[in-house]
Amino acid sequence: MNVILTQDVDKLGKEGELVKVRPGFGRNFLLPKRLAVTASAAALKDFEEKKKQDSRREEKMMKEITKYVDVLKDTIFKIGVKAGTSGKLFGTVTTHQLAAAIKAQKNISIDRKKISIPEEVKTVGTFTANIDLHKDLNVTVNFEVVAE
Numbered sequence: 001m002n003v004i005l006t007q008d009v010d011k012l013g014k015e016g017e018l019v020k021v022r023p024g025f026g027r028n029f030l031l032p033k034r035l036a037v038t039a040s041a042a043a044l045k046d047f048e049e050k051k052k053q054d055s056r057r058e059e060k061m062m063k064e065i066t067k068y069v070d071v072l073k074d075t076i077f078k079i080g081v082k083a084g085t086s087g088k089l090f091g092t093v094t095t096h097q098l099a100a101a102i103k104a105q106k107n108i109s110i111d112r113k114k115i116s117i118p119e120e121v122k123t124v125g126t127f128t129a130n131i132d133l134h135k136d137l138n139v140t141v142n143f144e145v146v147a148e
Contacts, residue, residue: 001026002039004047009035016047065133068108072131076142077101083124083147093121093145098129101143121145 003021006015009030013019018039021030030036037043079101082090095115102108114132121127126144133139 003030003036004039005030005036005041007035015052018044035079062134062137066138069137069139071101071106071108072139072141075106076126076144077105078144078146080146080148087124087147089122089124089145091122091134093117093127093143095129098141102141 002018003019003026005015005017007017008014012021019036021036026036026038026064031038077098079093079097081093081097084090095112095117096116098117099110099112102110110131110133115129116132119127119128124145124147126142129141129143131139131141
């Protein structure tokens with residue numbers, strides 16, 4: 001039985017692939033759970049059209065994201081926090097604070113879960129963070145922690 005996968009299935013294939021499976025596995029597992037559809041001519045045509053639309057959408061999104069890469073690379077974002085006289089912070093700088101600083105200074109919304117700060121920021125100074133903008137596109141940003 002030939003089926004087209006609608007989702008990634010472990011040890012079988014990726015979404016959109018045409019795979020041959022045993023009839024019982026297809027009828028009793030893949031089709032009821034909507035992990036696959038039967039490989040008819042209409043289904044193949046629909047999946048090809050969906051792939052074209054997805055690639056167009058992906059291309060448009062990449063163009064939009066690449067606009068932000070240069071802005072994020074070239075800017076040093078300032079984060080004001082409470083600190084002691086020796087420059088030690090009362091707490092640490094979080095990804096939430098960095099996302100808020102990017103939004104306030106450049107009006108770019110970035111999900112805080114896509115930001116990773118490799119080291120704990122507990123002092124005043126300049127640090128770097130990594131932002132996963134897309135599965136293929138990561139950018140390193142610089143930020144400065146200043147005492148308020």
